[in-house]
Amino acid sequence: MRRGHARRRFVGAHGGTGGERFSRPETRNGRRTRRDGVRFVTGLLWLLLPLLAALGWSVGRARARALAGDPSDAGSRIELHSLPGHYGQFVLIWAALPPLAVLVLATVFGGALVDGWVASQIEASGLLDGSKSAEQVLVEVRAGLALLEGEGASLVHVQASDALARVEGTLDLAVVGAFAVAAAAGLYFSRRRITIALRARNHVERALHIALLFSSVVAVLTTIGIVVSLFFEAMRFFQLVSPAEFFFSTEWSPQTALRSDQVGSSGAFGAVPVFAGTLLITAIAMSIAGPVGLMAAIHLAFYASESARSWIKPLLEVIAGIPTVVWGSFAALTLGPQVRVLGEALGLQVASESALAAGVTMGVMIIPFVSSLSDDALNAVPRSLREGSLAMGATESETIRKVMVPAALPGIVGAFLLAVSRAIGETMIVVMAAGLAANMTANPFEAVTTVTVQIVTLLTGDQEFDSAKTLAAFALGLTLFFVTLALNLVALRVVRTFREEYE
Structure with a gap:
């Protein structure tokens, strides 16, 4: 109904078809406000997560105390395996992890799902004239083109804006529902599991061990990701500039010209002066x-x-x-x-x-x-x-x-x-x-x-990532990484030697 109304309004205003332009001041209120509203709800869920965790801890601790009985009555007192705080932490984990998983999945994959669905709707609408792809229209809509008056906004942008707001709203409402169900289920079933036979401390320590292991894996994978990204971009650079020139040449002038007939159009990428300056300043410091x-x-x-x-x-x-x-x-x-x-x-x-x-x-x-x-x-x-x-x-x-x-x-x-x-x-x-x-x-x-100064200089502003000038920054970064790694290995060797002597 909304799409048909938009089409009739468009035709009535211009008497033409979807390729013409028109002004829609009424869209300045409505779509953007509705979209921001549901995004506010999703952001609010992240703020509610710590409160949910605190509620789980309080519920689990109260349940454990109720099972243990009155501490003043030695006859009815039951000795639990773990402290009440451990039972609270047990419920906290199971009350917070499922909704946290929902929010993480929505954050990581939600944007791709929305973009794919809206792009398919744009292609199925038949409004594309071949000059732009559905992905380009979607990028323009996200940049606010559908809210412009006069020049720039066409019917395809109106339809895409409506579809984007509708799909994002549906996704956010689904996230809210999944968050509520996951939180309620985790809180309910974890509380029911608190019995005299439950060894809550063991579960909490196992969860802590998994969290520490996950943190270590994230740190290692982050380092590997940085090295891999630098490596592939550096390999692209070495396809344009020989490694011998980069590592042994003493002339560094990466400012390539825009035309082949200009002076210095080829550039010079000898990194020896850059690393020499880095070592000189480091030695002085x-x-x-x-x-x-x-x-x-x-x-x-x-x-x-x-x-x-x-x-x-x-x-x-x-x-x-x-x-x-x-x-x-x-x-x-x-x-x-x-x-x-x-x-x-x-x-x-x-x-x-x-x-x-x-x-x-x-x-x-x-x-x-x-x-x-x-x-x-x-x-x-x-x-x-x-x-x-x-x-x-x-x-x-x-x-x-x-x-x-x-x-x-x-x-x-x-x-x-x-x-x-x-x-x-x-x-x-x-x-x-x-x-x-x-x-x-x-x-x-x-x-x-120094190396870092040249990296900043090469990557400042709008740069082409297929030119040797820009790719030289990644080659410098990769070389600096291995230099720092060598320093670390030497330092570890020194530390190990003296530890063996003084232990």
Whole structure:
């Protein structure tokens, strides 16, 4: 009925057929409001899920207490296998998991079902003139074209908008019904299962084990997915650019021209200067953050008083929370000019943007990462090792150098590795203080660039994902991943060696 009415209104207004345009100000209210209303209901279900879980816990706990009897009456008191909280958790799990599964399935597959059904209805309507596919019309409707006045909206968009609102409304109502049925069934049957013979704690621990296993699998699959996606895009890049040029060439200029007769139309994709700049800035940053952070951790762990420690460590952690754009502004406006003045005073030619300014700023920024984690590692060393060393006649400094630091070395190596990863992945400070020039140099007073900066530059804006310029970002990302993986393997080897020695 709605479709026929829309068709009659269209013909009456224009006296033509479905290919003509018309204005429909009345559609501005109605379809969009109705669609947003049912989406609000679906979103409300996600908010109700924690309340449903709390209700299940309360019901299960109350049921267990009722079975156990009056605690003041020893004669009627029944000892249950598990605590009342375990029975509450048992009902919570079965009351929350089925509706959660309904919401997850609706979120993952609902959009595809709606799009497929509406696209089939658009194709069956016979209103397509061949210039657009049903999928293109559906994309335009979702973008709001059916609500435009005048130019742009045709009868096929009206029909698609009606069908989309109708199917989405039906799907959301079905989700609401399935959610209610799943919640009620889970709550009812799990409560009925609470008896004296039920070993609720075993069920809860098994569910917790499954949840932990699922989390581990998700983490592993996410990593595998990232590597696979980078790998296939990088392989597309290496079909356009030889690996020898990428890994061994010293010229990086990926800004390809739009026409073949323009200068630099082929581009240059030698990544050696990019990785050289990354290693240079990382080395400068770690030469500052490593010693300063480790010495700060030793001072906090062994020399600082409790009152001094109570304000020094929070202050270091506050430094770690400063946004990188603030650090970049400091490097560009304050430290960069000072580095240039210092270089000119020494008779050196210093660029306005230098690796030294970016590296020093980055090193100060990651000091809290090294100090905080190293401090935790030093405090985790058994106190008996320190006391035994002092009892044998060693001084405080000898105890720290020969006992405490080697015993805490696995944690310290982890702190340094995290700091290196943080330095390699930093982007904003390098953009603002070191520039974008890919220079093959070891001079800290010259401008350089890093891998992450080039990835951001290559993928910023509307890019074509079939050009070597854009695909180069994925090749850089894949190479950076394996470099970081190699660092992790080396760090694990070092940690394993010292653990075998000090355990």
